[in-house]
Amino acid sequence: MVQKIFSIILAISIGAVSLSLLLYSWAKKEGILEFSDQVILSTLNDSSQGNSIVLDRNGNKIGEFFERYHRRVTYRDLPDSLVKAIIAIEDKRFFSHSGVDVVAMLRAAISILLHGSYTQGGSTITQQIARNLFLNREKTITRKIKEVILALKIEQLVSKEKILEIYVNRLFLGFGSYGIEAASQRLFAKPIHKIGVHQHALLAGLFQSPTKYSPYRNPGRAKSRQRQVLEAMVRLKFLTKKDANTLFRRNLSYVPYTPVNYKVAPHFIDYIKKQVSSFLDKSPKSTGLRIYTTLDPKLQNIANDTFTEMADHFDRADWMVQRSNPMSSDAKQPYSEAALLTIDPRDGSILAMKGGRNYQLSQFNRAVSARRSPGSGFKPIVYSLALSQGKKWSDLILVSPVSINGYRPKDYGKNTFHETTMFKAFYNSINTATVEIGSQIGIESIIAHAKKLGIHSPLKKEPGTLLGSSEVTMLDLARVYSSFANGGKRVSPYAISRIEDSTGKVLYLHPSAKNANLVHIIPTEIAFLTTQGMHAVLRRGTGAASSHLAKVAAGKTGTSNQSRDNWFTGYTSNLLTSVWVGNDNHLPLGAQASGSKLALPIWDRFMTRAIKQRKPEPFSKPDRVESALIHVNYGHQSPNGTVMYFLRNQRPSILSSDYQQVKEAGNFRPIFRY
Numbered sequence: 001m002v003q004k005i006f007s008i009i010l011a012i013s014i015g016a017v018s019l020s021l022l023l024y025s026w027a028k029k030e031g032i033l034e035f036s037d038q039v040i041l042s043t044l045n046d047s048s049q050g051n052s053i054v055l056d057r058n059g060n061k062i063g064e065f066f067e068r069y070h071r072r073v074t075y076r077d078l079p080d081s082l083v084k085a086i087i088a089i090e091d092k093r094f095f096s097h098s099g100v101d102v103v104a105m106l107r108a109a110i111s112i113l114l115h116g117s118y119t120q121g122g123s124t125i126t127q128q129i130a131r132n133l134f135l136n137r138e139k140t141i142t143r144k145i146k147e148v149i150l151a152l153k154i155e156q157l158v159s160k161e162k163i164l165e166i167y168v169n170r171l172f173l174g175f176g177s178y179g180i181e182a183a184s185q186r187l188f189a190k191p192i193h194k195i196g197v198h199q200h201a202l203l204a205g206l207f208q209s210p211t212k213y214s215p216y217r218n219p220g221r222a223k224s225r226q227r228q229v230l231e232a233m234v235r236l237k238f239l240t241k242k243d244a245n246t247l248f249r250r251n252l253s254y255v256p257y258t259p260v261n262y263k264v265a266p267h268f269i270d271y272i273k274k275q276v277s278s279f280l281d282k283s284p285k286s287t288g289l290r291i292y293t294t295l296d297p298k299l300q301n302i303a304n305d306t307f308t309e310m311a312d313h314f315d316r317a318d319w320m321v322q323r324s325n326p327m328s329s330d331a332k333q334p335y336s337e338a339a340l341l342t343i344d345p346r347d348g349s350i351l352a353m354k355g356g357r358n359y360q361l362s363q364f365n366r367a368v369s370a371r372r373s374p375g376s377g378f379k380p381i382v383y384s385l386a387l388s389q390g391k392k393w394s395d396l397i398l399v400s401p402v403s404i405n406g407y408r409p410k411d412y413g414k415n416t417f418h419e420t421t422m423f424k425a426f427y428n429s430i431n432t433a434t435v436e437i438g439s440q441i442g443i444e445s446i447i448a449h450a451k452k453l454g455i456h457s458p459l460k461k462e463p464g465t466l467l468g469s470s471e472v473t474m475l476d477l478a479r480v481y482s483s484f485a486n487g488g489k490r491v492s493p494y495a496i497s498r499i500e501d502s503t504g505k506v507l508y509l510h511p512s513a514k515n516a517n518l519v520h521i522i523p524t525e526i527a528f529l530t531t532q533g534m535h536a537v538l539r540r541g542t543g544a545a546s547s548h549l550a551k552v553a554a555g556k557t558g559t560s561n562q563s564r565d566n567w568f569t570g571y572t573s574n575l576l577t578s579v580w581v582g583n584d585n586h587l588p589l590g591a592q593a594s595g596s597k598l599a600l601p602i603w604d605r606f607m608t609r610a611i612k613q614r615k616p617e618p619f620s621k622p623d624r625v626e627s628a629l630i631h632v633n634y635g636h637q638s639p640n641g642t643v644m645y646f647l648r649n650q651r652p653s654i655l656s657s658d659y660q661q662v663k664e665a666g667n668f669r670p671i672f673r674y
Contacts, residue, residue: 040150041157043133044166050288050502054272056264056295057349057497063261063269065276065284068172071181073192075165081197081238082180083164085204088232091125095160099126099151125167126151128207132171173203174210175257187215189255197239198247201229215254223252265300267355267365268293268495275496279508288502293495294349298613303340303352306606314338314357317598320563321583324590336589338581338599339366340606341474341493345482345576347512348491352577352610364584371457371471372565372582375595376429376542377558378450378468381480383426384530385449386437388522393423393533393644394635394652397433421635423644426533427541429557431467438466452521454479454490468558474578477569481578484534484554485571487620488527489518525622525647532645534570542596543568546604552616553607557595562588568599570607572616579603624648 051070054063087094093101101124123131130150135143154163173183183203184192192200205225206213215222230244239247261269272293276284284291307314317336342352355365364370387393396419425433438446446466447459456479459470475493483490499508534554537543542557555570564586569578581598583589589598621627628651629641636654644651 037153037157040134040153044129044154044158044162052276052284052287052289052291054269054291054293056293056297056300058297059292060297061260062264062293062295062297063272065273065289067285069177069182069186070169070179071177071185072169072179073165073181075161077181077193078164078168079193079200082192082200082204084233084236084238085197085200085229086125086164086168086207088236088238089204089229090128090207092232092236094125094164097124099153099155100124100148123147124151126154126163128171129163129166130154133166171207172210173206174214175216186257187254189257196247196250198226198230198250199252201233201247202226202252205229215252226252262359264297264304265295265353266359267363267367268295268300268350268353270355270363270365271353271368272495276499279496279499289507290500290502290504292497292499294344294351294497295353295495296351296613299342299352299610302606302609302613303342303354306602306609307338307340307354307357310602310605313598313601317581317589317593320589320593321587324562325587328585328587335583336581337362337366337584338579338602339370339474340577340579340602341367341478342575342577342606342610343478343482343491343493344574345485345491345571346574347518348479348482348493349497349512350493350495351575353495362584366580366584367474369473370580371473372580373471373560374468374477374567375558375560375565376431376434376468377477377556377567377569377595378466378470378472379426379429379434380484380530380534380556381450381453381455382434382438382441382446382466383422383533384453384484384522384526385441385446386422387529388526389441391422391437392646392650392652393421393426393529394630394646395422396420396635397422397425397430397436399425399430399433420633421630421644423533423536423630423642424632427536427539429537429542435463435466438463450480452490453483454492468560474580477567477578478576481555481569481571482576483521484527484530485573485576486518486527487524487622488520488522490521491518525625528619528622528625529645529647531619536642538570542594543570543600545596546600549604549607549611552611552618554619555603557600559594559596563590563593563598564588566593566595566598568595568603570603572607572611572614573619574614574616575607575610577603577607577610579606621645626651628652 050072051064051066053061056062091101093103127147130147131137134150135146168180170178172178173180175186177183177186180203181192183206184190184195188195188199202215202222202225205222205228212218213222213225227248230239230248233239234241234244272291273284276289276291314336321335338354338357340352340354341350343350353367355367356362398419420433422433422437443461443463443465447461450459455472455476457470457472457476459465462469478493479490494510494512496508497510497512498506500506531554534556535550537556538546538550538553540547543555553570553572555568558565558567558569564582566581566589567579571577579599579602581602624647625645626648627643627645628637629639630636630644630652631638632642636652636656
């Protein structure tokens, strides 16, 4: 009984301005109020709890990180009907009191006396802010005194509009959301300015008890609470009774929440999160960061559509896994997986990323984290080093079985015991010719060259590495191929251009902004010659199914042992895309699978559309490079030959081939070593 009487006396006392000032002085002297003006203002203005927002290269939001889901709005953003709904149900004298509503507190005190509990709310909006941001919810006289004094102080320090802005942004409103805008997005998938008054009334009703009035958990209670808000608005003449009844009858439909991180590029967003933590040495959650990325939304949508539209293609890959592994318990759905990575080879900016077929089924990012055997996708490394050491595309190579320290590579479906040019051996991806060239150069030199071009993964010092047996990442291949596309300048793929804090201060800036992302590692002429070899892959070689792109693009197929990994990596002057198809359990896909059959069609469909968005320039021929028509089998100049490129003064001068004459005369007997 004494506690109830004291509560009534306290409520009446603080209603008088003079007594409120005395109470404030006493509380300060006794140390009850330990918050300085500076601390109060700092806490009220703190924006660090805002979500960290991820933006694409055009400034559109594509992701966010948070521990508590926030969506901030300013007072000017608040619809008038929403302000009125909140005022009506939470604090009808908000704009006239000085932080404490004496009438409401008296009513609450009487309720305690008569009923033994708070059946009438006595706290103003300002008091609720004081309690939620500075205090706790324990029901003690000391806490209540602090709450009242803090409310009075807050009203002295900031405007009513600012107080209401803090209120609608900082308080918990259920289903993981903090603030009215966050709740609107979670419930209706729309911002507050795009929903109706009936929906504003429902949101305003959540402040008292988000759990009790949750539309998901208690739709009936939520509807009753909406009526209470509408009736309160009628009492304050914000609405007519007729309008309130009309609004109450309107349907309330709730949209299942889909995180924005899942909508555009979920694997890319996961990659961004790891990158931010690495750059700033802290989690991006709840720090109010603005993370500007390199993602091109148009290209990402093309990648998404490509994977969706090629469902039948993936079904065939699934069938290949099942057919090749009928007894394997690892051949589970999805049987096949795929990844795609697109960068701008001029600066390394990542434009699109697909880390897998279905993010909801698997969050593993194969575009950046998986190490797989590139197969013949490694051959441009071998041939570019051969070209830089003086070999020419017209040089003849004997295509025959070879054995190096017991390693015996095979060429399936290709004739042996004949000679051909290095050019044809490259675009037809002849394994034995590649091993022959590699053995002449030396495996250590090739590994060193691969590292210089951008391979970060460990490479084994064995002949199989020449044919791509050592596992690499898609980022490794992107670095290597960008060196050829970019005139010999290596770039490092990157996804974040800059990071700002909530005040706009730049915390991180990628070196590309200072032109420090380019490293010239091979001569421009060698890069051009290698690119011409990969043009031929598309024109007439293992990538000929996409010959319609050969005028502007170059690339290379790759197929590992038993088709466990199937690749195509190709590029224009301003787009480089790598595609992989395989199985997470390293199961073979069988003889019917290859990079040209599984990865190339995906690359083709994506690049055909992507080129329309980013029209490429032709590859510029260096001054020290010249061309000639060369017989593709015998390596001599021929008016009916194939265009090959050479360093100046290195094109073959011979106009006929003795080897051709001998072979056509029928007297050819190959000599080979095995």
